[in-house]
Amino acid sequence: MSDQNLLGKRVLITQADLFMGPVLCEVFARHGATVIANTDALLSADAPAAVVEQAGQIDALIANLAIPAPTTPATEVSEEEWRDTFAVLVDPLARLFRAVLPAMIERRAGKILVMGSASALRGMKRASTYSAARGAQLAYVQAVGVEVAPHNVQVNAIAQNFVDNPTYFPPDVQANPRFQERLKREVPLGRLVGADEDAEFAAYLCSDSANCFVGQVFPVCGGWVTR
DSSP, X not given: XXXXXXXXXXXXXXXXTSTTHHHHHHHHHHTTOEEEEOOOOOOSTTHHHHHHHHHOSOSEEEEEOOOOOOOOOGGGOOHHHHHHHHHHHTHHHHHHHHHHHHHHHHHTOEEEEEEEEGGGTSOOTXXXXXXXXXXXXXXHHHHXXXXXXXXXXXXXXXXXXXXXXXXXXXXXXXXXXHHHHXXXXXXXXXXXXXXXXXXXXXXXXXXXXXXXXXXXXXXXXXXGGGO
């Protein structure tokens, strides 16, 4: 991809210190974007709108939201766990979209990319709360994507798993022999997807070369969802 693809584009990246945030900031800047790195938790109802207003014009929004994944059996999930997970992963998403879309629709230009999870695409034991929240993200992307496509605004999502990042696969986890065996057993690629590989794809989806994608969910997981 040419370094000029994102030249002059203003890109807001949320939770820029978590999940894919740091590498996204680095890669998007490398491709010429002006990166607005926000690290707010976005938990209050008015926080997303305030972040968007402070950012000024936004050509691309990267909704990078993360939470340590609960591993509670479905029969033991508490109301608090359910609400807290949706409060981090789902509620801010709709608020961010409502804040950023009107200006994009008026300009007839804009990209929104959600950094989601492939846990919504394949069943995982003891992941019901997390998978449900990530699934809500993807369903929302598909619905809004087709709604705003006539306005030349593209909304898509990356559904990832087994991608190198410090939130879900920190160094101590990667060094564990049991995890290395799991990689060989479950991931056809045989390794984690590189952080740069994932971020480069995100940069492509936010470039003018990707104007044809509408409400799509792209699995990035080394073939994990196809096994």
